[in-house]
């Protein structure tokens with residue numbers, strides 16, 4: 001495998017100086033709607049089925065077995081991947097670029113990336129986990145892109161997700177003793193599918209019972225701008241926004257499930273800059289501090 005600098009230089013040489021540009025495309029990709037954002041805030045993930053063309057999937061399956069050079073932590077996305085490279089073409093796909101821009105803004109940095117492999121007849125699954133230490137930021141989140149270049153069938157150990165778990169702050173693999181939760185989803189998808197995850201979502205690679213290796217390429221993005229109204233807000237007043245944010249998931253306990261909705265409202269307030277938004281008056285009630293108001 002080449003190191004990072006060799007990779008950048010060789011890809012640059014292959015595509016010529018004229019192809020090298022430091023910025024990302026200047027046209028605005030299709031942004032997510034407010035209802036889609038609310039759904040992301042409730043579920044903790046967004047799924048884009050078969051958005052990557054077959055040609056790029058084939059190239060990925062040629063390339064990923066050898067791995068990709070590490071990108072230094074914090075590299076601006078516009079600088080992280082040479083033009084023509086697989087990751088660059090992946091993040092420039094309009095559907096992917098639009099979703100990323102809606103979630104982390106126009107100029108995120110690459111935290112890290114990795115190629116994940118589930119071996120054939122592997123015999124064990126990855127424990128349920130979050131990808132980092134406990135993270136209680138109330139007004140920012142990272143996004144993890146997961147790209148599946150091949151069809152993932154039911155026996156290939158597709159990534160397990162627990163929808164609605166991302167705001168229940170846990171520390172790395174402390175959830176690993178949970179084997180199954182009601183409402184969990186195990187990914188079965190066509191080739192070229194991309195998941196975008198809130199960094200806090202509980203997830204894990206399942207056991208691969210098939211005879212094929214399963215590949216997934218992951219990139220974690222850190223925002224560099226306030227994550228406020230980065231999407232297409234034309235439908236912000238759509239009642240479906242509140243419906244999405246008030247959703248319950250089957251694994252929630254009755255009482256704690258209410259706290260999940262509360263935490264979503266707080267995140268939605270941060271994302272919209274609208275401190276009056278609420279579901280059932282819950283956040284308004286517990287943030288009412290008359291003694292803190294100005295007496296002037």
Ligand SMILES: [Fe+2]
Pocket residue numbers: 129130131203204
């Ligand atoms: Fe993970």
